[in-house]
Amino acid sequence: MEENLKWLWAAFSVAWALHLVYVYTLGSREKTLRDQVRDLKAQLEERDDSPLA
Amino acid sequence: MNREPAYSDALPVWLIAATGVAVLISMYLIFVWVPMESTMGVVQRIFYLHVGSAFVAFLGFIIGGVASIRYLATRRNRFDDLSVAANEVGLVFALVCLSMGSLWAKPIWGVYWAWDARLTTMLLLALIYVAYLILRESVVEATQRAVVCAVVSIFGMVDIPIVYMANQWWRTQHPAPVLSGEGSIDPSMRFVLYFTFFAMALVFWCLVRLRRRLEGLKREAEALRRAVHAV
Numbered sequence: 236m237e238e239n240l241k242w243l244w245a246a247f248s249v250a251w252a253l254h255l256v257y258v259y260t261l262g263s264r265e266k267t268l269r270d271q272v273r274d275l276k277a278q279l280e281e282r283d284d285s286p287l288a
Numbered sequence: 289m290n291r292e293p294a295y296s297d298a299l300p301v302w303l304i305a306a307t308g309v310a311v312l313i314s315m316y317l318i319f320v321w322v323p324m325e326s327t328m329g330v331v332q333r334i335f336y337l338h339v340g341s342a343f344v345a346f347l348g349f350i351i352g353g354v355a356s357i358r359y360l361a362t363r364r365n366r367f368d369d370l371s372v373a374a375n376e377v378g379l380v381f382a383l384v385c386l387s388m389g390s391l392w393a394k395p396i397w398g399v400y401w402a403w404d405a406r407l408t409t410m411l412l413l414a415l416i417y418v419a420y421l422i423l424r425e426s427v428v429e430a431t432q433r434a435v436v437c438a439v440v441s442i443f444g445m446v447d448i449p450i451v452y453m454a455n456q457w458w459r460t461q462h463p464a465p466v467l468s469g470e471g472s473i474d475p476s477m478r479f480v481l482y483f484t485f486f487a488m489a490l491v492f493w494c495l496v497r498l499r500r501r502l503e504g505l506k507r508e509a510e511a512l513r514r515a516v517h518a519v
Contacts, residue, residue: 239331239395246334246391250341250384254491257380261498268505275512282516 295369295504299497307494310487314340317480325477334392336477340484341385342410344492346448348378349417351496353445356438365507368434371441372424373499377492379417386410397461405454406462413451416444430510 318336325332352375359367389407390400401407420440427433455462466473473481 239329242331242391242395243333246388247337249387249391250337253380253384253387254495257377257495258498261495261502265498265502265505268502268509271509272505272512275509275516278516279512 295497295501297501299494303490303494303497307487307490310483310490314480314484314487317483322477322480323474328396331392331395334388336481336484337488338385338388338392339481340488341381341388343485344488345378345382345385345413346452347489348374348381348492348496349413349441349445349448352378352441356441356445359434359438363431365434368438369500369503369507370496371438372503373496375417375420375441375444376499377495379414379421380495381488381492382410382414382417386414402461404461405458406451406460409447409451409454413444413447416440416447420444430507 314336318333322333322336324330352371355367355371355374358364359371386407389410393402394400420437423440424433424437427436454460455464467478467481472478
């Protein structure tokens, strides 16, 4: 039985690790997109404020 | 006709709390409460999260497929967003199911993998959604991307009954269905399985909401990029 405990531990570790890695990728993708949106908004505002606008 | 969807920034506190509590209860039920299975011993406890993850993966792919059908019928972006979110999160659960099954098979069968009908069809189902995500990144034009991906998503959904029925249609090494009929599991085990499915469904819904928000941000970035490049 103790021999099989390592498989149980491994299976649950892999399951939760996959979830955590996925949540981490969601967070990093969201950060990248928020940065892009902020930069693009700044570019638009800059263009609207320029004397040529 | 394309309306821009707006998604709330934060997950509701009640959803996070309910998910956390349900996951903790399900872990307690799996590791402490449910009786030990007599043949396989402790390693059988993998079954609850393995099967629960498979059910949630199917749920995700069905939601993704139905949302794709609705997208094709209405061309509303919110259905495309829901489809990609449900399919991507469904794929995560399918990978959890496959990896846990593999780690159960090693001590029980002596091998990590067998080219058995159930395992192979489940792997093919996961690969359909890997292809779906690759396609999603490859097609540049938004409407074309949504239409092509909706078709693949519907195709993937149609594969689910084949995976589910595989161990009844073909002779397989995979255990036979244990939820009903002859040789079904103990009611306490069935309760733990259903509760784990419920807890995983809540995790699924949290992840879908986070992933859908990402799609809203992508759309906003694309619109801003168009505005910046338009002179």
